[in-house]
Amino acid sequence: xxxxxxxxxxxxxxxxxxxxxxxxxxxxxxxxxxxxxxxxxxxxxxxxxxxxxxxxxxxxxxxxxxxxxxxxxxxxxxxxxxxxxxxxxxxxxxxxxxxxxxxxxxxxxxxxxxxxxxxxxxxxxxxxxxxxxxxxxxxxxxxxxxxxxxxxxxxxxxxxxxxxxxxxxxxxxxxxxxxxxxxxxxxxxxxxxxxxxxxxxxxxxxxxxxxxxxxxxxxxxxxxxxxxxxxxxxxxxxxxxxxxxxxxxxxxxxxxxxxxxxxxxxxxxxxxxxxxxxxxxxxxxxxxxxxxxxxxxxxxxxxxxxxxxxxxxxxxxxxxxxxxxxxxxxxxxxxxxxxxxxxxxxxxxxxxxxxxxxxxxxxxxxxxxxxxxxxxxxxxxxxxxxxxxxxxxxxxxxxxxxxxxxxxxxxxxxxxxxxxxxxxxxxxxxxxxxxxxxxxxxxxxxxxxxxxxxxxxxxxxxxxxxxxxxxxxxxxxxxxxxxxxxxxxxxxxxxxxxxxxxxxxxx
Amino acid sequence: xxxxxxxxxxxxxxxxxxxxxxxxxxxxxxxxxxxxxxxxxxxxxxxxxxxxxxxxxxxxxxxxxxxxxxxxxxxxxxxxxxxxxxxxxxxxxxxxxxxxxxxxxxxxxxxxxxxxxxxxxxxxxxxxxxxxxxxxxxxxxxxxxxxxxxxxxxxxxxxxxxxxxxxxxxxxxxxxxxxxxxxxxxxxxxxxxxxxxxxxxxxx
Numbered sequence: 001x002x003x004x005x006x007x008x009x010x011x012x013x014x015x016x017x018x019x020x021x022x023x024x025x026x027x028x029x030x031x032x033x034x035x036x037x038x039x040x041x042x043x044x045x046x047x048x049x050x051x052x053x054x055x056x057x058x059x060x061x062x063x064x065x066x067x068x069x070x071x072x073x074x075x076x077x078x079x080x081x082x083x084x085x086x087x088x089x090x091x092x093x094x095x096x097x098x099x100x101x102x103x104x105x106x107x108x109x110x111x112x113x114x115x116x117x118x119x120x121x122x123x124x125x126x127x128x129x130x131x132x133x134x135x136x137x138x139x140x141x142x143x144x145x146x147x148x149x150x151x152x153x154x155x156x157x158x159x160x161x162x163x164x165x166x167x168x169x170x171x172x173x174x175x176x177x178x179x180x181x182x183x184x185x186x187x188x189x190x191x192x193x194x195x196x197x198x199x200x201x202x203x204x205x206x207x208x209x210x211x212x213x214x215x216x217x218x219x220x221x222x223x224x225x226x227x228x229x230x231x232x233x234x235x236x237x238x239x240x241x242x243x244x245x246x247x248x249x250x251x252x253x254x255x256x257x258x259x260x261x262x263x264x265x266x267x268x269x270x271x272x273x274x275x276x277x278x279x280x281x282x283x284x285x286x287x288x289x290x291x292x293x294x295x296x297x298x299x300x301x302x303x304x305x306x307x308x309x310x311x312x313x314x315x316x317x318x319x320x321x322x323x324x325x326x327x328x329x330x331x332x333x334x335x336x337x338x339x340x341x342x343x344x345x346x347x348x349x350x351x352x353x354x355x356x357x358x359x360x361x362x363x364x365x366x367x368x369x370x371x372x373x374x375x376x377x378x379x380x381x382x383x384x385x386x387x388x389x390x391x392x393x394x395x396x397x398x399x400x401x402x403x404x405x406x407x408x409x410x411x412x413x414x415x416x417x418x419x420x421x422x423x424x425x426x427x428x429x430x431x432x433x434x435x436x437x438x439x440x441x442x443x444x445x446x447x448x449x450x451x452x453x454x455x456x457x458x459x460x461x462x463x464x465x466x467x468x469x470x471x472x473x474x475x476x477x478x479x480x481x482x483x484x485x486x487x488x489x490x491x492x493x494x495x496x497x498x499x500x501x502x503x504x505x506x507x
Numbered sequence: 508x509x510x511x512x513x514x515x516x517x518x519x520x521x522x523x524x525x526x527x528x529x530x531x532x533x534x535x536x537x538x539x540x541x542x543x544x545x546x547x548x549x550x551x552x553x554x555x556x557x558x559x560x561x562x563x564x565x566x567x568x569x570x571x572x573x574x575x576x577x578x579x580x581x582x583x584x585x586x587x588x589x590x591x592x593x594x595x596x597x598x599x600x601x602x603x604x605x606x607x608x609x610x611x612x613x614x615x616x617x618x619x620x621x622x623x624x625x626x627x628x629x630x631x632x633x634x635x636x637x638x639x640x641x642x643x644x645x646x647x648x649x650x651x652x653x654x655x656x657x658x659x660x661x662x663x664x665x666x667x668x669x670x671x672x673x674x675x676x677x678x679x680x681x682x683x684x685x686x687x688x689x690x691x692x693x694x695x696x697x698x699x700x701x702x703x704x705x706x707x708x709x710x711x
Contacts, residue, residue: 054659165580171527171567178560179533185541190553193537217605224601225594277693392630397625398647400605405617405651409661417609425602432589433582455551463546 003133010364013357014062021094022055022063023365028380030070035384036395037078037227038426040087041071041275041315043219046211047399049339050406057343058358062365064339065319067120068332069369069389071321072312073377074273076113076304077384080106089275092283096303103299107242107381108249112301113308114377115250115375116257120309121370123261124268124316129363132352136324139349142476144456145467147326147348149480151450153487154271154327155443160487161270163277164436172430176347176440179205180447187455200415205443207338208410209420214437215331217424220396222431227392243378253310256286256302260309267310268317271442274330275311275318282310292426316366323359324349326449331438338445342410511592516585521575528568534561597632604628616666618648646699653696 014023033044044067052060075090080097093113100109142150155173162169182193183204194201260282267278286306287296296303318329319336326348328334340347351359407420427437443450461467471478535558542552544561575583589599604627618711625644629635635643655661657679665672678691 038620051654051659054661165571165574167567167570167574171564171571174560174563174567178557178564181557181560185553187550188541188553190541192541192553193534193557195537224597225590228593228597266558269615275640282604376510391633394629394635396632397628400608400628401561401621401647401651404605404608404612405663407656407657408663411658412661414609414613415665417612421602421605421609428598429519433516433523451556458551 003129006133006360007129007364010360010362011358011367012364013058013328013361014365014368017061019062019361019365020368022059023066024370024372024376026063026066027369027376028068029078029267030067030072031074031373031377031380031384032387033067034071034074034090035086035087035184035387037082037084037223037392039071039219039223039399040075040089041068042211042330042335043215044068044071045297045332045335045339046208046215047402047406049208049211049335049342052339052407053342053410057340057345057355058361060339060343061336061358061362062369064336065362065365066369066373068315068336069312069366070376072121072308072315073114073117073373074171074384075311076117076308077110077381078388080109080113080304081385081388088458089279089315090307091276092279092307093304093440095185095283095307096299096301099297099299100301100304102234105242105246105299108246108301109299109304110381111243111246111378112253112304115247116260116305116308117312117377118370118374119257120261120264120311120313121316121366121373124265124313125363125370127262127265128316128320128366132320132324132359134361135320136349136352139325140353142325142349144460145474145477146480148450148453148457149468149477149484151446151453152326152327153480153484154446155439156484156487157271158436158439158442160490162436162439165355165416165434166491168433168435169439170188171441172436173443176210176443177447179210179440180207180444181451186448186452198415200278200419203411205444206410206416207335207441208341208342209407209416210423210444211335212403212407213420213423213443214427214441216406217421218427218431220399220403221424221428223392224396246301250305253302253305255289256282257309258304258367259286259289260306261313264310264313265317268314269320269329271321271327271329272334274438275314278314278317279307283307313372319362321361322347323351327443328442331441334438334442341445345416410427509592511590512588514589516587516589519589520580520582520585521572524568524571524575528565528572531561531565531568532680535565543701554664600631602630604631612664612666614666616668617663618665619668621648621651642699642702646702649695649699653692 013019029048030041030044033039034041045064048064048067052063055063071087072089075086076093076097078084079090079093081177083094083098085091085455097109097113100106158173159166159169182201183191184202185192191202263282263285264278267281268275283303283306286302286332287293290296290302292300315330315332318333321327321329322333322337326337328337337347345351345355345358402416403420407417408414410416431437457467467474467477468481469478538554538557538561543554543555545551545555571580574580578584604624608620608624611623622644625647626640629640629643651663655663
């Protein structure tokens with residue numbers, strides 16, 4: 001009952017005119033960012049975070065959450081219309097969305113995507129509201145050892161479940177952590193890793209510099225290479241009459257909606273996962289369980305609904321650990337978490353008691369944003385088609401301008417802009433060689449928090465690492481640590497398992 | 508054989524792994540400027556974490572190199588070009604123009620540098636007309652100025668062009684009436700935006 005009261009307060013907070021205006025503006029930007037090939041929620045949020053410094057944190061998080069949310073809807077637009085995923089989260093939407101568009105049923109695909117997103121969003125927000133307060137209550141009992149163990153688990157999930165090359169994933173995590181140690185050591189006060197005695201390093205490396213570098217500059221370079229500066233949209237007629245027909249076709253997609261919403265939410269909670277694997281998994285499972293699984297890939301609405309439901313649901317799910325535990329569930333929430341620190345908040349369960357307006361304003365805004373994005377999405381489809389016609393050669397320099405100004409604004413030093421360019425270029429090269437970049441962004445955000453938690457724990461235990469593994473003393477921390485260790489060694493057993501399995505088959 | 512064909516994925520993979528290994532070693536040496544020891548009596552030295560993190564990085568790059576030598580990674584068997592010639596031109600020009608942009612920002616200030624950057628970039632990569640590019644290259648810095656300096660009150664670097672902005676600041680923070688400021692905004696924001704919008708529709 002208490003939750004409903006808080007939720008209503010939150011909804012009212014997000015309906016205040018200033019917050020509501022930012023929410024609608026955020027949804028629009030999100031839809032736009034999602035629809036543009038090469039830009040997704042993480043790029044939008046990374047590039048836009050510097051401009052939220054002058055507004056109150058509640059308004060800022062409502063705005064950025066709306067961008068995040070809108071991008072999940074918007075990704076489908078270019079997946080369907082161009083056959084190029086608007087964001088990695090909409091990759092699975094191409095599988096059936098594109099064939100539908102080629103068949104001349106683009107409107108069916110777009111409506112299915114929008115409604116799927118709405119259902120996924122709504123289910124996940126309700127789950128979020130139910131799970132968040134009890135989880136925060138449990139997390140309130142966490143001390144430094146538990147917090148550190150949780151962070152180790154967050155890194156371990158990348159290794160265990162990320163599916164990328166293991167040494168490269170661990171390298172990415174470690175370089176993020178190493179970059180986060182640059183600057184003054186908080187405990188001894190000594191300067192660390194001040195390269196060439198450049199004073200700019202004394203204030204450390206702001207996570208935004210890395211995030212904008214990788215997700216702004218690096219992503220643009222990546223997209224420039226893919227598209228060679230040109231994106232061609234095939235001509236497709238947009239017929240509003242089809243919207244009605246599309247709604248009719250959605251009756252058959254109820255199973256896809258269920259799978260997408262629930263699977264998406266729980267996959268989203270996992271730190272390494274986020275919306276991209278959620279949407280791919282949801283597509284795969286829906287296809288396997290469907291009676292007409294053979295038709296998947298040739299253009300069935302359920303094949304659009306499943307991933308779209310899942311990516312919206314996962315984006316909400318990934319905010320659950322961010323708010324309750326202070327551990328982001330996706331790259332975008334890692335950047336939001338960094339933003340919360342910049343706005344002067346301490347992410348974690350205390351937010352629920354100390355900043356209820358912030359937490360519930362965000363949760364409330366998700367309900368409202370979900371509704372507005374659905375309406376805006378369907379109403380503005382013609383406008384987004386116009387946007388998709390903007391040549392990339394014009395969009396790219398505008399994004400560069402936003403990156404340069406966004407990289408400069410937080411600390412007002414050109415030093416950071418140079419670093420951002422360097423990270424952008426390095427990120428682009430590394431990404432081409434299959435080094436995952438998301439773990440580095442997550443670990444530069446979590447690095448300072450993890451170091452503080454580690455050193456506090458070691459002070460508690462008089463310098464013994466045993467504090468993390470002693471079941472009788474710190475049961476929660478120990479269990480989380482053991483899970484993390486299992487996740488870390490899991491990839492090592494993959495090849496063994498496959499070898500064993502193969503032998504059995506041939507025998 | 509052009510240079511882009513010579514740089515295969517295979518070569519790039521091993522080159523990057525070696526560079527990263529060298530960077531990790533450099534980080535370790537740099538970390539060792541502080542105390543890197545840690546035991547129960549003393550607190551953790553300031554260099555302890557960076558040192559062992561970079562040691563970990565070094566081990567990971569060595570593993571990548573071993574996988575490469577044993578041909579266990581997909582990149583170690585990939586003889587296709589790391590980047591094709593057309594894309595290379597795009598990337599190289601983009602990176603060089605960005606570096607020049609940031610160099611220019613330190614000297615000329617951001618607003619004038621942006622004009623040159625946008626004009627060059629659009630002229631080089633897009634097929635837009637000179638009229639369009641001119642309007643676009645001038646409007647974008649104006650909008651940037653109004654957004655950062657007026658709305659957000661964040662000053663962006665102005666380099667040697669700073670004196671040119673004094674009259675604008677006097678106007679912004681001077682005692683002009685609301686109506687005068689609104690007219691100014693319409694002239695500097697609404698009109699250029701409308702112009703850009705119209706030119707995108709009608710000027711190629």
